[in-house]
Amino acid sequence: MITLSQRLKQKNQNDDSPNTRAPIRDRLLVKEAQEMSQLLPASCSVNYVNENDLSKFTLIVQPTEGYWEGGTFRFDINVTEEYNMVPPIVKCTTKLWHPNISETGEVCLSLLRRHSVDGMGWSPIRRLNDVVWGLHALFTDLLNFEDPLNVDAADQFRHSKEDFKLKVMEYVANYARE
Amino acid sequence: MADENDNDRIDDNQKPEKMFTLKKWNAVAMWSWDVECDTCAICRVQVMDACLRCQAESKKDSYGKQDCVVVWGECNHSFHYCCMSLWVKQNNRCPLCQQEWSIQRMGK
Ligand SMILES: [Zn+2]
Ligand SMILES: [Zn+2]
Ligand SMILES: [Zn+2]
Numbered sequence: 001m002i003t004l005s006q007r008l009k010q011k012n013q014n015d016d017s018p019n020t021r022a023p024i025r026d027r028l029l030v031k032e033a034q035e036m037s038q039l040l041p042a043s044c045s046v047n048y049v050n051e052n053d054l055s056k057f058t059l060i061v062q063p064t065e066g067y068w069e070g071g072t073f074r075f076d077i078n079v080t081e082e083y084n085m086v087p088p089i090v091k092c093t094t095k096l097w098h099p100n101i102s103e104t105g106e107v108c109l110s111l112l113r114r115h116s117v118d119g120m121g122w123s124p125i126r127r128l129n130d131v132v133w134g135l136h137a138l139f140t141d142l143l144n145f146e147d148p149l150n151v152d153a154a155d156q157f158r159h160s161k162e163d164f165k166l167k168v169m170e171y172v173a174n175y176a177r178e
Numbered sequence: 179m180a181d182e183n184d185n186d187r188i189d190d191n192q193k194p195e196k197m198f199t200l201k202k203w204n205a206v207a208m209w210s211w212d213v214e215c216d217t218c219a220i221c222r223v224q225v226m227d228a229c230l231r232c233q234a235e236s237k238k239d240s241y242g243k244q245d246c247v248v249v250w251g252e253c254n255h256s257f258h259y260c261c262m263s264l265w266v267k268q269n270n271r272c273p274l275c276q277q278e279w280s281i282q283r284m285g286k
Binding site: 024027084085116 | 222261264268271274
């Protein structure tokens with residue numbers, strides 16, 4: 001990945017008329033993609049849809065601890081042309097049982113909120129690296145049962161941690177095997 | 179909200195008068211004690227240089243416009259005016275400290 005962004009960097013520098021509608025996003029992405037690949041958590045990897053386009057990629061998280069250990073979870077990340085005034089659009093494409101990710105793949109992470117009233121949402125000082133670490137932390141530190149997106153999952157956890165754990169494992173076995 | 183910010187925008191035809199009345203030494207005095215603010219946290223280019231957008235555009239049309247000014251908030255954080263005027267349309271807070279954004283001064 002480092003070589004990819006380095007190559008794109010060279011390409012951008014050599015190309016006088018980049019055929020792009022989003023020069024700001026693309027310029028930011030050259031640096032951010034490289035930073036992201038250098039600081040990627042050990043349990044994560046990144047796949048680009050098209051190696052010439054840094055704005056669309058899949059983040060793969062394979063937790064090594066916690067309830068989702070052993071699963072392989074994929075997030076499609078789309079950095080839109082308005083970046084970095086707006087956060088990337090993130091969708092989880094692996095079905096899972098998680099209080100902060102719906103079964104249809106919506107992700108509840110404050111960093112990814114475009115409009116925030118509490119000052120916790122997106123800010124242009126954030127980078128792709130923050131997004132990756134935020135998603136990674138949904139399986140550990142940022143796991144939050146208090147303000148759930150999947151209310152059933154959070155309720156189940158409240159009533160029986162054992163049942164919750166079993167259901168998570170069942171989903172991992174059915175949907176999140178590599 | 180949106181209207182107000184639109185008026186604030188830097189437009190080649192209608193630059194706010196006050197931008198040119200600011201004294202340069204004001205900015206210099208600022209640097210001496212606040213070195214961490216020398217990079218615009220939005221586009222990550224030095225605030226004394228033109229912002230990423232202006233760089234990209236002047237490259238494209240070769241007008242070489244360098245009227246990209248710096249704006250300081252009441253919180254003392256500084257950004258390119260171009261970058262900040264885009265951001266306040268999304269959220270009228272300082273991206274660094276999350277305080278309500280209000281302009282203290284502008285200059286170069
Ligand atoms: Zn800037
Ligand atoms: Zn500018
Ligand atoms: Zn501030």
